[in-house]
Amino acid sequence: MISFEMPKPIVNLTSMTKMVAENMMRPVSRYFDDHEHEIPWDYINFMHDASKQMGGGFITDEPKEKKEEAPEKKKYPPIGFQRLAYMAEMLSWGDTGLYLCSPVGLLGAAAVSATGTTDQKKRFLSRFQGEKPVFDAMAMTEPHAGSEMPSATRTTAVLDGEEWVLNGEKIFVTAGHKSLVDSEGFIVVWATIDPKAGRAGVRPFVVEAGTPGCTVTKLEHKLGIRASDTASIVLQDCRIPFENILGSPEIEQKTEKGFKGAMATFDASRPLVAASALGIARAALEFVKEKIEESGITLRSGLPRSRMTNIEREITDMEVMLRSAWLLVLKACWMMDNRKPNNLEASLAKVKAGDVVVKITQRAVELLGPMGYSKEHLLEKWFRDAKINDLYEGTGQINRLIVARRILDYSRHELS
């Protein structure tokens, strides 16, 4: 039965999250954009407390665990990922940089969740329920390769007795500093146990905060999402316990199982990144409409193209883009919640959202002339924040490639 009825829990959650966005994020948006490497502890501590009260973080919430809940809860269809999407959207509507500082489990936790053993999940994910806020990060990109990862991984992991020894350099690690230095967090490092095996030799390893030989060497100065720290990390004879290789430690087999399992985390995270992008897009569109209406212009609906004013045309196009992109995200999350393979839909959602947020924010700044260009308003910041969404978690081009391979039924070798 096709339906677009927003579930009550999501209605409530969205309205609560909006209050957080309006009260904890928007008022300090400009400050943290201007003070690039200052940490927004007020927001972080607030989210940490709120998250604990809600019984757990974002990615740690697995549909599987819900089966152990009370029988009456089982009757309610699963909506976990749909909820996450709404939260990501609303918090990003507030401030995406701050959203990325949420101590609730991001990509690193997602990898643990998707590929870790029960013991590993307990060891690492339970940190989020501790007294203090904790951060996680995914360290995949290296100076010479982003889109080409993980095939082009040069970071190595060598087994020495009961320890792995990691050597290499990772860049563009979102929340890398907060994970390793500012909290008792962890990062998930993609390293190869067999450089000659290409993709098949790559595995995820957990490096915990405070591990010697793992150093944050740089914090990037970025176009946008400045509140989020983007770190370069050098691993120099960094020793971690044998048990820190994610998944079952049958590392003798040069199989792609571990790799594929972790790639599947992107099917989960891609729609959430798309959701975040659309939060920015919605903020920009709402701002434009607000300013237009304040100046006395009415925006009419239903007219043929030839009768619309230019502004009406622009706004209509933006609404179409935003709504259609959001429905793609919703569908991808709905599929996830209902255990339907959503590799295609996840990538479609990501391509579309990255495209849409860039188009909407760029057009919004243009339409509002000096007002759009001014630091007196947050729109110019949203323009800067927007762009990352077509770049991280798979560029728009890589995601188009994934979509194309899927619809054409082509392997990596048939379409590159």
Next chain:
Amino acid sequence: MYSFEPSEEQAMLIDAAKRFATNDLRPKALDADEEKELPFNLIEKGWELGILQASIPEEYGGFGDYSAVTGVLAAEELAYGDLAGALAIMTPGSYVLPILLGGTEEQKKALLSPVIEAEWKPYVAAFIESKFDFYPGEMETNAKLSGDSYILNGEKSLVPFADKAEAFLVFANLDGKTSAFIVPPDTEGIEVGDREGWLGIQALPTYRLKLSDVKIPADARVGADNGFNPELIIASSNVAVAALGVGVARAAYEYALDYAKEREAFGGPIAQKQSIAFMLAEMAMEIEANRLLVWEAAWKLDEGKEDAPHAAFIALSGVSDMTMMVTDRAVQILGGYGYIREYPVELWMRNGRGIPTFPGLAFV
């Protein structure tokens, strides 16, 4: 609850419609466009799928419940086969559905079952007007109350099967509001013009319809004073046409994808070249995204949501652009062959361009 899965019944209907579209409509589509004629048995067979009947309650002669969502699912499949054929099959719906959505109880009881319970007959709507900025909310064809009659004046275009219509549902401006009137085809003042020629949908016979002081009884006006909500009726058509657009686009996209996997250049299938692969990926994305807009608008119509008309407008807006982009790219992917009428993509491009113009031809 959000859900993106048709019900079992809907799935069965989609399946039947798709088979009909693929096995019956599609093979005849190109010849029908060339010859500017649809085989009548095709229209009859499509009618027998019972799509319209499934949306009409039993008390009015149907066997289902009104559902715009079911309507859009079926419309997409028919258009996937052939747009002219789909429009022909859906023509009686353009008479029935506005009456169902806006008529009085007496009108619904009297007027619907003769259409629904019989074989396909051209009960048609006269809606569209031939001006560049035609807007259904401000029609030039007008109705004036005169005693206990209405007098209609104006000129309509894109009226299907007007030359043999059983009845017309004429949309006209009454005191600044779009209304609809039942007009028997032999009423004095009605003049059916010559058959029209169009960029696309050439197999669908449409005519100009001139109305000169056409006098009809007051009860021929659909709905009592507040029963007929033109915004809702227009929304129903916007959503229907948008669904048809998705079907046309999907046909073009699938055809182009299959072609690209076969056609070789520079050492392999052209689908293995990024420029082509990325075109196809974006076509898939836009079809998926805009289809969801159509579904949401249809759902809002079914739920009686206040913003259903706006959602319908957004859906049509998105689909209009999407269908043009997708059908144009399909021609492009076929290269020189895309330009040749032996291949269906140029027809789909010609049909696709009409989507923003077609509201009034079909309803859900």
